[in-house]
Amino acid sequence: MSLNYIKNFYEGCLRPPTVIGQFHTLFFGSVRTFFLGVLGFAVYGNEALHFSCDPDKREINLYCYNQFRPITPQVFWALQLVTVLVPGAVFHLYAACKNIDQDEILQRPMSTVFYIISVLLRIILEVLVFWLQSHLFGFLVDPIYMCDVSALAKIFNISKCMVPEHFEKTIFLSAMYTFTIITILLCIAEIFEILFRRLGYLNQPVT
16 A cells, blocks of 8 residues: 555656646656756856956965855755745645546546645745845856954955856846746746636536
């Protein structure tokens, strides 16, 4: 029986009950993950090694880089990918435990409500991540970062640091913002599809 639960859970995660949900899974699982895993590593992989400040001392470079990047973009976006998957995973776990087939989810009022709640939670998480990303990384990456080193240096308080490949990082940031917006729009569209299909089930004549 446990293997059946795992099978239903796996199929539910890969094949949501809506067409837009299936497209979202393809877009989210393939394009977004590939973009982050391959291009993200190429753009941000060696950032800490090429981040240099004036004076070019290891302790100042490390201190300023930690100030410049409280969290590395790769870790932040990896956490985003995992976090926004949680509501859907919880719902499909619920459906698997209740032995609800994917084709029956939108035909049952309670499972439909739970699924809509999971989509709404995804939207809330994506909006929250968008806000956090804008506060952590901004929308543009400047080539120069002015670092406050008053805690380290007694002679000077500000160190000028060079940000490597700032233009590529700006493009990558814009792409990640775009992916988030597309995901939010897909989730909103999925809710409308659920409502329309649910109305269709209610309007079907009873045989």
